[in-house]
Amino acid sequence: MRRILIANRGEIARRIIRTARRMGIETVAVYSDADANAPHVAEATLAVHIGPAPAAESYLRAEKIIEAALKTGADAIHPGYGFLSENAAFADACQQAGLIFIGPGADAIRAMGLKDGAKKLMRQAGVPIVPGYQGDDQSLDRLQRSANAIGYPILIKAVAGGGGKGMRRVDDAASFADALLAAKREAQRAFGNDSVLIEKYLTCPRHVEVQVFADTHGNVVHLFERDCSLQRRHQKVVEEAPAPGLPEALRRAMGEAAVTAAKAIGYVGAGTVEFILDVSEGVEKAPFYFMEMNTRLQVEHPVTELITGYDLVEWQIRVARGEPLHARQEDIRINGHAVEVRLYAEDAEGGFLPSTGRLERLHLPEGLAGVRVDSGVVEGQEITVHYDPMIAKLIAHGTDRTVAIDRLIGALDATIAVGPKTNRSFLARLIGHPAFRTGDIDTGFIERHLEDLAPITEVPDRLLALAALAAATPREKPDMSSPWTALGPWRLNLPYRQSIDLFLPDGAKHTVTLTRQADGAIAVGGLDEPLTGLPAWRDAYRFEVDFSGSLARAMVLTHEHSLEVRVGGLTFHFGLRDEAAGDKGALPRDGKLTAPMPGKVLGIFVKPGQSVAAGERLLVLEAMKMEHRLTAPATGIIKAVHVDENDQVPEGRLLIELDVEAASA
Structure with missing residues (x-):
């Protein structure tokens, strides 16, 4: 080759x-x-x-x-x-x-390509599957009866594709029909196939997948498992290997089941067998069920490479050349732990809406100990609406899970992406969450902890002091050849004092006073507890302050009229002047609703003259593979609709005008 x-x-x-x-x-x-x-x-x-x-x-x-x-x-x-x-x-x-x-042969791809057929094959091979309906009768009546028989909650899943497309959770019979129609519509648009299957929805599941590899000589092995439970909208956010807390007997059983699945379809190459664990009674007693098989290399394959030491792309190429696998099952070992996150161009604090634009500044933490970066973009490149908005995958490996998490938080703190909004700070808060650190995870983790994962609003005095000192300390070393610089902050009568106004995102103002002392240290006033610090820049972004023997380190980014301070995975924003503005989420006075991002209009559900209630669905916009519902922010009457279905609209395009005053008149 x-x-x-x-x-x-x-x-x-x-x-x-x-x-x-x-x-x-x-x-x-x-x-x-x-x-x-x-x-x-x-x-x-x-x-x-x-x-x-x-x-x-x-x-x-x-x-x-x-x-x-x-x-x-x-x-x-x-x-x-x-x-x-x-x-x-x-x-x-x-x-x-x-x-x-x-990759695998076409027959293997077909066998696993439709979820209903794949589950039938797995049942025949003795691989456990989730209770459900995988029949050919796709009528509303048949599917509704199946859902009622299984018992709610249930999950509707498109038989083709993945990535959360054509998937809906239904909690009661009354909601089934609407959810089914929405899932079928989405599946048809995404995969050209609107067939679905019905499964029992597990209320406390973990998503664990097993990496398998097979050659043309009949050899099949697994390279252990990855836990992909931290998801949002059924899409993976964090992946790690091995799965935390998994008993050895369960790990072995899942690996053997994955190999059985691959052998059942004559698989060749790299593949991933995805299982769901019901951990409602704890992981020790968790039954596992086959979900689907991805007949390709996965986005999250780097965590497997880091814990096994094998290059899976090299394995793919060698198998395609007809070579036998170069490792037997007994040769493959787990070495340490690896965690991966996907850095996306999206507004995590604004409902995870996709973000587009030019990457004006991009610094990825390549070269840090135990950190790997896989990226497809460079500084100056545009993030467009045409493809997945992933900027990079950040992966950290360590001797154990704690080391890997700490290294990944450090990598996220060191990541700089200016231009489109990113989920960087959200990811750092997520993997730094105490429950994640202890391995108390399932697929509902993000939704359950969403309030905890919001940006930090309370700022400790030490952070206020550090921010003020960063604002007042020049990055460049002073020219000591000048006598005016060499004399230092000398004054005839009073010590040199400087006031720094720091504005928090909620509009609160903190005035911090800095008084320079003869020994070069700076006394920080205006706080509940006076502090004295000796500040220093270590490079363009790394800043540290020696607070009387206690060292505080941070990544500090300077934006126009503001500072961004990152410490231990937490991000704090400080304005350097008062730029308080109105509530950006409020309905504009003119009632004009505009596109929050570039996208395609999939559906319009109102017409001029129609009365709508607050929260009622107005329009569905598709952007970056996701559907986004635009709802009425207040009760009113539709004054005008300025777009048609299938229109491609830019960010800021006027979509709908709503007359609120008319409704209240």
């Missing part, structure tokens, strides 16, 4: 290029209009343009990708994950074109 075309983009394309280069294999990148200047294009040996920005016109065009592979003399195609990676027709087309598909 001399040359591989990578049918993907972003961080996974760069990840594959890195391994291929080490193995002496050339690579071919493909790119859309939006990715012409993307890093994966520059790093590949060759690059081929395949179409406009929308994925449906570029990365999902199998014929264009195969044409590019043949034109550049590639021997094989690596699909990465997403896009065409689990498309059986694409795997067949590669083979028919004389190209090696670095």
Whole structure:
């Protein structure tokens, strides 16, 4: 295998290029209009343009990708994950074109591609599955009767695809029909297939998946498990390996079940068998059930690589070349612990809405001990509405789980991304949460602790002092050749004193006084407890203060008229001037509702002259693979609707005008 075309983009394309280069294999990148200047294009040996920005016109065009592979003399195609990676027709087309598909055979992809069929196969193989309905009768009556028989709560799941698309939890019979129609509509739009299955909803589940690998010689092994329980909208936020607190007997049973699943479909290559654990009575007694199998490499594969020491992309390439697996089951060991988070361009404090724009500043914590960074973007690049808004994956490895978490918090503190809003500070608070640290986790963790995970509003005196000192301390060392500098802060009668006004996000103002002393230390006043500190910048961002022998360290970022101070995974914002503004979440006086982000209008549920109540659904906007409901912020009458279904709208576009005064007249 001399040359591989990578049918993907972003961080996974760069990840594959890195391994291929080490193995002496050339690579071919493909790119859309939006990715012409993307890093994966520059790093590949060759690059081929395949179409406009929308994925449906570029990365999902199998014929264009195969044409590019043949034109550049590639021997094989690596699909990465997403896009065409689990498309059986694409795997067949590669083979028919004389190209090696670095993944499982098309038959295995088909077998696991539909969740209902996959569950039937697993039941026959003796792999436990969740109680539910996986039948062909998709009528409302049949599905409603099945849900009633299973008992609520139940989960409606699209039989095709993943990522939370076409999935709805239903808590009672009265809500079933609406939820079913919404799930089917979403599934049809995302996968071209509106069939669903019904499962018993486990109220306290953990999502644990097992990495499997198989070769063409009949060898199948597992590389232990990953816990992916911390999710939002059924999408993974934090992944770790091994699963915390998992009894050895349960770990072994799940690994054996995953190998059985792979053997049952004649699997070849890298795959992930996903299980759900019912931990309502504790993990020691938890039964596990097969959910689905992902017939590709996973986004979270780095945590497995870090605890086993194996390069899974290299394994994929070697298996595709016909080589046997280079490790037996008994050779594979767990070394330490690894945790991964996904840094997204999204507004975590504003309902996790996607954020777009230019990355004006980007510093990722590469080079920190035990930290790995996989990123698909660079400083100056645009985050667009066309693709997943992931900026980077940050992964930390340590001798144990505590070390890995601490290293990852340090990596998040050291991450700088200016431009689009990111979930960086939310991730740091999440993995620093006491319940996460103890391993008390399940898929409802984020929702249950959402209030605890909000930004910190109470600022201790020491942080106020540190922020004031950072604002007053120049980053550059003074020119000591000047006598005016060499004399220091000398005054004829009074000591040199400076006042710093710090404005908190809630509008509260703190005035801190700094009095410079003869020995260079600074007395900090205006606080409940007076402090004295000796400040110093260690580099452009690392700031520290020696408070009478107690050292306080922080990452400090300076923005226009504000400071951002990061300490131990917590982020504090301080304005340096009063810029108090009105409630941005309030309804504008003119009643004009605008698009909170760029997106596509999927549905409009009101018309001019219609009366609406506060909280009533007005419009559904799709952006970055997610649906966002816009609701009426107050009771009123629809004055005008300025968009149509399927319109692509920019951020700030006027969507609907609501007349509140008319309703109250």
